[in-house]
Amino acid sequence: MLEQGEFADYTESFPTPRVTQDALPYWAAVKEGRLLFQRCPACRGAIFPPRSICPMCEAGATPAWEESKGAGSIYSFSVVHRPPSAVWRAHAPYTIGLVRLNEDWFLFTEIEGRPEDMAVDKRVQVAFPEREVALPVFRLVGEDAPR
Numbered sequence: 001m002l003e004q005g006e007f008a009d010y011t012e013s014f015p016t017p018r019v020t021q022d023a024l025p026y027w028a029a030v031k032e033g034r035l036l037f038q039r040c041p042a043c044r045g046a047i048f049p050p051r052s053i054c055p056m057c058e059a060g061a062t063p064a065w066e067e068s069k070g071a072g073s074i075y076s077f078s079v080v081h082r083p084p085s086a087v088w089r090a091h092a093p094y095t096i097g098l099v100r101l102n103e104d105w106f107l108f109t110e111i112e113g114r115p116e117d118m119a120v121d122k123r124v125q126v127a128f129p130e131r132e133v134a135l136p137v138f139r140l141v142g143e144d145a146p147r
C-alpha cells in the first residue's frame with residue numbers, strides 16, 4: 001500500500017490505493033476484510049469517500065465510522081474489453097461500476113461475474129478476494145461463482 005500522498009504506477013503492476021489522512025481507518029479495515037463508511041452525527045447522512053467534516057450540512061460535525069453490511073445494488077456499470085495497461089489484459093473482460101450500498105452511499109468498484117449477467121439494480125455483495133492489492137469488490141447475489 002502506498003504512503004499518504006504517493007501516486008501509483010499502474011503501468012507495471014496493479015494500482016495501489018492513494019491513501020488520504022481521512023481514509024486511513026477505511027484502508028485499515030479493508031485489510032481486515034471489513035467495509036467502513038462514515039455517517040454524520042448531525043444530519044445522519046452517509047458519507048463516502050471519507051471526510052473530516054460532513055459535506056452535506058452546516059453542523060461542522062466530525063463524521064463517525066460505521067461498518068457496512070456490504071449489501072447493495074448496481075447503480076451503473078461498464079464492461080472493459082480494452083484494458084488501460086498490460087497488467088489488466090489477462091483480467092479482461094471485467095466490469096467496473098457504481099454500487100449503491102443499502103446504507104445509501106456509493107462505491108466505485110469492480111463487480112465480479114460474467115459481463116452478460118450484469119444489469120442495473122441487480123443485487124450485489126462485497127467480497128475481499130486474495131489479491132496482490134487488498135480492495136473490496138462486489139459479486140452478483142445468487143449467481144454462480146466468478147470466473
Ligand SMILES: [Zn+2]
Nearest residue numbers: 040043054057
Ligand atoms: Zn451532516
